[in-house]
Amino acid sequence: MTLLAHDRYCDEIAHQVAQLRSVVTSGAELSGTVPTCPDWSLEDLVRHMGRALRWVEFIVRTRAQEEVPEERVPGFAGPGARGDAAALDAWLAESGEQAVASLREAGPDTKVWSWAGVLNSGFWARRMTHEITVHRADATLAAGLPYEVAPEVAADAIDEWLQIVEFVQRTVPHDEVSELRGPGRTIHLHATDTGPGFDAEWLVELTEDGVTWRRGHEKATVALRGPLTSVLLAFYRRLPLDARELEVLGDRELLEFWLRRATFG
Secondary structure, three states: OOOHHHHHHHHHHHHHHHHHHHHHHHOOOOEEEEEOOEEEEEEHHHHHHEEEEEEHHHHHHHHOOOOOOOOOOOOOOOOOOOOOOHHHHHHHHHHHHHHHHHHHHHHOOOOOOOOOOOOOOHHHHHHHHHHHHHHHHHHHHHHHHOOOOOHHHHHHHHHHHHHHHHHHHHHHOOHHHHOOOOEEEEEEEOOOOOOOOOEEEEEEEEEEEEEEEEEHHHHOOEEEEEOOOHHHHHHOOOOOOOOOOOOEEOOOOHHHHHHHHHHOO
């Protein structure tokens, strides 16, 4: 597993912000419910994403060494009036521009606080890339618009999610993810639309000591097969397992159990 370059993450954040802005300005109903995040409207989702970008930007720019309260972050709340697509779009654009500028200036190795034990600005560039990549999927699904993501970004998002599962098992032993421990169970993720040199396959092992994983093609208790973007969205619980482009082979209950337990935030 190899991380993308820091500048590539920054480029992708800028790209994803632009794509999310196009949803805001598409005429989609901002008050409409987001099916994959039913507690949020589309505007709630966009505000969540803009706030996350501003919070991270402040952490990186100020070289924060501890968690920053939201009330310290300039412009965190967003536009005062709800339902104003133009104001929401402008605020999101500024949020993205500020975050990308601070991440580029910091580079990947500047020491800053994070919640996952990786105490550098590179962690936040990667985390924001995948936060917005997945939430843009939420937004496009709510608006009925098509969704695409670059293969290298989709694959890295799966890598990162598996690393988060590992981290939570080590540090939060009473979290639901601890229930994933157990011998002799494996999950195989297999993207069917990438070339042989891309290595878009994963084997996840549920052991007594915790979850381990690696890239590669191996037999498993259950396999999830389909286009890479669809595998990504299913793995993040944004696409149902019975979607026509997906195929589940083997112990479907194990995969469903994983998806119920390996969920955060």
